[in-house]
Amino acid sequence: MAQYTRVSGSVGLITLQNPPVNALSAAVRQGIVNTVQRALSEPEVKSVVICGQKGAFCGGADIKEFGTNMSGPPLVPMIHAIESAVKPVVAAIEGVALGGGLELALGCHYRIAHSKARLGLPEVTLGLLPAAGGTQRLPRLIGVPAALDLITTGRHVTATEALQLGIVDQITDHNTVDVAVKFALSVAGQSLDSRRISSYPCPRHSDFDALFEAAMQKVHQSARGAIAPVACVQAVRAAATLPYSQGMEREKELMATLFTSGQARALQYCFFAQRAVGRWSMSSGARWDTSKPRPVHKAAVIGLGTMGRGIAVALAQAGLSVVAVETQEKQLIEAKQAVTGMLERGAKRRGVTPALDKITYSPNIQNVADVDLIIEAVFEDMALKEKVFKQLSAVCKPGTFLCTNTSGLDINRLASQTCNPELVVGMHFFAPAHVMKLLEVVYGPRSSPHAVATAMHLGKKIGKVSVAVGNCRGFVGNRMLKPYLEQALFLLEEGATPEQVDQALEEFGFAMGVFRMSDLSGLDVGWRVRKADGLVTSDATTGQQARIRQGHRYSPLGDLLCEQGRFGQKTGRGWYQYDKPGSRVAKPDPWLQNFLEEYRARHGLVVRRIDHQEVLERCLYSLINEGFRILEDGIAAGPEDIDVIYMFGYSWPRHRGGPMFYASMVGLARVLERLEYYHQAHPDVPSLHPSTLLRKLVANGSPPIHKWREVIKKLHSQL
Numbered sequence: 170m171a172q173y174t175r176v177s178g179s180v181g182l183i184t185l186q187n188p189p190v191n192a193l194s195a196a197v198r199q200g201i202v203n204t205v206q207r208a209l210s211e212p213e214v215k216s217v218v219i220c221g222q223k224g225a226f227c228g229g230a231d232i233k234e235f236g237t238n239m240s241g242p243p244l245v246p247m248i249h250a251i252e253s254a255v256k257p258v259v260a261a262i263e264g265v266a267l268g269g270g271l272e273l274a275l276g277c278h279y280r281i282a283h284s285k286a287r288l289g290l291p292e293v294t295l296g297l298l299p300a301a302g303g304t305q306r307l308p309r310l311i312g313v314p315a316a317l318d319l320i321t322t323g324r325h326v327t328a329t330e331a332l333q334l335g336i337v338d339q340i341t342d343h344n345t346v347d348v349a350v351k352f353a354l355s356v357a358g359q360s361l362d363s364r365r366i367s368s369y370p371c372p373r374h375s376d377f378d379a380l381f382e383a384a385m386q387k388v389h390q391s392a393r394g395a396i397a398p399v400a401c402v403q404a405v406r407a408a409a410t411l412p413y414s415q416g417m418e419r420e421k422e423l424m425a426t427l428f429t430s431g432q433a434r435a436l437q438y439c440f441f442a443q444r445a446v447g448r449w450s451m452s453s454g455a456r457w458d459t460s461k462p463r464p465v466h467k468a469a470v471i472g473l474g475t476m477g478r479g480i481a482v483a484l485a486q487a488g489l490s491v492v493a494v495e496t497q498e499k500q501l502i503e504a505k506q507a508v509t510g511m512l513e514r515g516a517k518r519r520g521v522t523p524a525l526d527k528i529t530y531s532p533n534i535q536n537v538a539d540v541d542l543i544i545e546a547v548f549e550d551m552a553l554k555e556k557v558f559k560q561l562s563a564v565c566k567p568g569t570f571l572c573t574n575t576s577g578l579d580i581n582r583l584a585s586q587t588c589n590p591e592l593v594v595g596m597h598f599f600a601p602a603h604v605m606k607l608l609e610v611v612y613g614p615r616s617s618p619h620a621v622a623t624a625m626h627l628g629k630k631i632g633k634v635s636v637a638v639g640n641c642r643g644f645v646g647n648r649m650l651k652p653y654l655e656q657a658l659f660l661l662e663e664g665a666t667p668e669q670v671d672q673a674l675e676e677f678g679f680a681m682g683v684f685r686m687s688d689l690s691g692l693d694v695g696w697r698v699r700k701a702d703g704l705v706t707s708d709a710t711t712g713q714q715a716r717i718r719q720g721h722r723y724s725p726l727g728d729l730l731c732e733q734g735r736f737g738q739k740t741g742r743g744w745y746q747y748d749k750p751g752s753r754v755a756k757p758d759p760w761l762q763n764f765l766e767e768y769r770a771r772h773g774l775v776v777r778r779i780d781h782q783e784v785l786e787r788c789l790y791s792l793i794n795e796g797f798r799i800l801e802d803g804i805a806a807g808p809e810d811i812d813v814i815y816m817f818g819y820s821w822p823r824h825r826g827g828p829m830f831y832a833s834m835v836g837l838a839r840v841l842e843r844l845e846y847y848h849q850a851h852p853d854v855p856s857l858h859p860s861t862l863l864r865k866l867v868a869n870g871s872p873p874i875h876k877w878r879e880v881i882k883k884l885h886s887q888l
């Protein structure tokens with residue numbers, strides 16, 4: 170809807186009304202068409218102001234409409250009608266002007282923004298391009314290089330940057346609508362010939378060919394198979410080389426290919442999934458809207474290794490007071506230096522003062538007595554963590570939440586060391602903890618809804634995308650990673666090379682394949698866990714049992730590399746070789762080739778040709794299969810939770826929509842059929858055995874992903 174009022178005698182004020190972000194739904198578009206017509210036809214009205222209700226100009230087209238058969242007036246002619254009006258139209262931009270919202274503003278003759286407003290064309294993040302003239306007007310207004318940057322990245326700019334770029338004409342700290350109305354009065358009756366952006370020539374550039382070639386290369390490198398950034402470059406090129414009307418035709422053509430693409434569906438699913446995880450629920454039925462978080466002003470971090478340092482930085486940067494505890498004196502001094510450096514560099518990047526005074530360092534665990542919440546980040550060792558939890562429970566004030574940054578240990582066992590197990594939850598950060606957006610908030614059987622709500626709320630406060638998950642080995646992310654890693658090793662045994670497996674995964678869209686990623690993370694991390702689990706045996710190199718554990722197939726390849734001191738990048742050798750320890754450039758290693766050949770010969774393994782399809786199916790479908798088991802077990806409340814975890818914590822390519830969405834796109838019947846096929850070929854690999862939920866979904870006709878929860882509910886009620 171759009172409301173029309175007359176203000177200051179001769180200004181028609183049009184207010185977009187569609188909370189919370191005034192998205193351009195069919196009703197809003199109809200409202201704009203009607204009110205603009207009215208303002209232009211009333212002789213008393215000399216100028217027009219368009220604003221949005223409740224401090225938000227407009228968040229763009231209504232994304233929820235995209236999946237439907239869209240009705241109502243289309244945006245392009247609506248914006249043309251505004252631009253060709255004979256009375257000046259001023260956009261009063263508060264809050265956000267994004268996507269179609271900014272395109273609407275670009276159709277106005279003047280733009281006035283509040284200093285706190287944010288503007289941008291984020292369509293590319295939804296698998297689209299700005300198709301209401303944005304790709305044609307923005308380059309004409311601010312030049313091709315700046316427009317390419319904004320349109321291909323989708324980044325939001327502040328009002329100040331928008332003013333510098335020339336997107337807005339004025340910024341104000343006062344009431345934007347009042348300022349815009351005053352401005353509209355001052356320009357009434359003036360010629361609008363120079364104010365219609367579509368009539369501007371596109372600013373020339375010394376070498377358009379080189380500029381577009383460089384832009385195309387950049388998007389190919391960073392987009393890793395995403396089609397929208399490429400189409401964005403093509404559309405801006407049309408603005409630079411074609412008359413406006415032909416450029417608009419090209420924009421429409423390119424949008425038509427994107428609009429119905431699987432990538433656009435995937436990215437729009439991601440947009441809503443990211444918001445859905447905030448509406449969390451626990452298997453007990455407790456939910457986000459009935460569980461109140463408690464305030465956290467002061468927090469403590471125990472253990473200042475890599476993870477503890479990152480967590481302390483994340484907390485301090487969000488304005489919390491932090492007690493950082495490290496009992497080893499030398500480590501404490503090093504940590505203080507490192508944390509100070511991280512805070513200083515972060516503050517420099519963001520143009521703010523470093524929050525150095527927010528952190529006090531202490532070697533003494535007793536100093537956490539007055540904090541509201543503690544995050545333990547000591548070495549990943551159950552006995553050590555149990556000891557720390559016992560100590561913490563004895564020293565902290567009543568009601569302090571005790572959180573552990575374990576990446577997969579039993580929350581319940583830690584909780585049982587404390588006097589108040591209901592206050593214990595997992596807060597699983599991802600390295601580097603001050604950078605990575607994901608936080609798994611893990612509840613045990615005794616964690617209270619308040620504890621979960623508090624951890625979720627704290628996660629949001631420190632800028633994380635937080636997902637509430639149940640307690641099991643590896644939680645969601647690492648539990649699903651296990652079969653993925655396992656398949657990668659099996660593929661090496663059967664004849665693949667690390668480069669071949671990585672290439673298939675990188676072509677799929679991962680920034681790094683499984684082996685390059687393992688080298689980066691450090692091979693010793695998993696080795697230590699496997700040793701603790703009793704999987705690493707000293708006679709691993711000989712006999713039948715070498716590749717069997719607990720009756721199932723096991724590959725000791727990773728263990729054998731670690732025995733050679735090959736821990737990955739940090740030692741300069743892993744699945745690849747590196748120029749020196751710490752170097753990042755992975756090169757194929759002839760040593761590894763020989764090693765694999767000897768290993769296969771020793772175990773009588775027959776090498777066969779493995780193609781990319783098999784690599785993808787075995788690695789990804791086994792991971793997805795575990796995702797279905799996680800849903801079956803009630804560890805994740807819905808597929809969106811899993812997908813968000815994989816996108817934000819494991820670099821799953823966003824344009825593929827997360828593993829569970831990807832499965833729905835491939836077709837559940839096809840995933841099931843391939844799992845059955847591979848399980849038949851490898852009956853000693855349980856992760857290839859199709860899960861009950863997958864079978865159930867296929868038996869139910871493979872419902873769309875938003876209906877899976879109903880099937881899961883039914884499955885749970887039958888158990």
Ligand SMILES: CCCCCCCCCCCCC[C@H](O)CC(=O)SCCNC(=O)CCNC(=O)[C@H](O)C(C)(C)COP(=O)(O)OP(=O)(O)OC[C@H]1O[C@@H](n2cnc3c(N)ncnc32)[C@H](O)[C@@H]1OP(=O)(O)O
Nearest residue numbers: 192228229230231232233268269291299300301425428444
């Ligand atoms: C053969 C076929 C040919 C077809 C051709 C078809 C041609 C079609 C023509 C289309 C013309 C194109 C027009 C335009 O170029 C396209 C667009 O505009 S796409 C939209 C671009 N806008 C965005 O991407 C902004 C998205 N929103 C945000 O980034 C944020 O929400 C925000 C605005 C910055 C606010 O952030 P927060 O304050 O944190 O709030 P939330 O994010 O939690 O949002 C609150 C609530 O609002 C919902 N919401 C937000 N934006 C939109 C939107 N644009 N549409 C619908 N709903 C929106 C959000 O989902 C939250 O609700 P909840 O999910 O929690 O219920």
